[in-house]
Amino acid sequence: MTDNDHAFRTEAFFSLHHGLPRQSPGSDATARRLLALVGPLPHRPRVLDLGCGPGRAALLLAAEAGAEVTAVDLHQPFLDELRKAADARGLGDRVRTVRADMAELSGSDFPDGSYDLVWAEGSAYIIGFDSALRDWKRLLAPSGSLVVSECVWTTGTPTAEARAFWEQTSMRPVAGNTAAAVAAGYHVLGALVQPDSDWDEYYTPLAERVEAADASAPGMAWALAATREELAMRRDHGTEYGYACYVLRPAGPRWRTRPETAADTAAVHAVNAAAFPTPDEAALVDALRADPAAWLPGLSRVATDGPDGDVAAYALLTRCRVGDAPALALAPVATAPEHQRRGAGQAVVRAVLDAARLRGESLVLVLGHPEYYPRFGFVPASRYGIRPGFDVPDEAMMALVLDESVSVPQGTIHYPAAFGV
DSSP states (O other), X not given: OOHHHHHHHHHHHHHHHTTOSOSSSOOHHHHHHHHHHHOOOOSSOEEEEETOTTOHHHHHHHHHSOOEEEEEESOHHHHHHHHHHHHHTTOTTTEEEEEOOTTOOOSTTSOTTOEEEEEESSOGGXXXXXXXXXXXXXXXXXXXXXXXXXXXXXXXXXXXXXXXXXXXXXOEEHHHHHHHHHHTTEEEEEEEEOOHHHHHHHHXXXXXXXXXXXXXXXXXXXXXXXXXXXXXXXXHHTTSEEEEEEEEEEOOSSEEEEEOOGGGHHHHHHHHHHHSSSTHHHHHHHHHHTOTTTOOTTOEEEEEESTTOOEEEXXXXXXXXXXXXXXXXXXXXXXXGGGTXXXXXXXXXXXXXXXXXXXXXXXXXXXXXXXXXXXXXOEEGGGGTEEOSSOOOGGGEEEEESOTTSOOOOEEEEOOGGGOO
């Protein structure tokens, strides 16, 4: 293929996509769900939208999150489309476009610690998911978040046809990318597989454009063939792969988290005894540790003040059931009084939830303060038809779905015997 052929093909490809509302699967509804997982943002948050395309997400972030958005893409016509749309919606002062390569983010537009939120829908594949996790972390301000999507296998046995189509990528299952994020130093605030309707928002207008295109234009025959192959792959094998969105936050440097060891037993007992008005929670941990049906290796976590510091906080997940389906009970969560309100408790809760995701667990339940646990994504369990076998305020019994590809069970919660309920 000559340079001219490559140029014609590139131009034909972009001509198919110009004017489309999206350049990858997505929807405003999914963007709002991701924003909810991010949690509260500062007033007029600084947002970096990487690979923004025509800017559907950038416009939503500016309008609904009140963000000051720096929108980055290499394709100038997409940036021009975004600039026109922002001005038309009265958002011109909140959306700034920058033509740049997301693999080489340098200069005054991209200093370290400069963004409260980095948003990358359908674009991280260009530099690779792992490279994106590594290279974009420095851009985040303290407590900043990264929202990034990546194509994933949604079956453990993809067909040869699907594998052949995606052979140029390093696609993994959802849990594989979760593990990569944790290994890269992030907490996972949420992960969701985008619904089929998100693909329809992208592919339906694209398919209409394909049918109306002039195949005689230079490079267009190639662009049409490639696009039709992609559309057919989704039609015939769409149950085997999808896009997953991850909401990530770098783990803070202050609190180190790790699995509990045998050497921690006395310190864990002491933290629980000090954190609560009675010794019941400390005794509960000891009883659960002795119950092989409840205790799950790796789901008892401690936070220490630095790598060699004393145990400052503790969180435990044990096996419970909803009806006959396995779930996890988060209890107790304890922080030593001298370390309370300093982030140790949040760090250890996020660490134990990360560990649960890596095990492939799908549901966590907690009976706790309704003003505290929603920051981790918990919502009233009653929304899923889940209830305890005893009377508690509805808002205090909460659930967190870790894997939305698994059906959420309904029914009564059955705790380990040590809980005494």
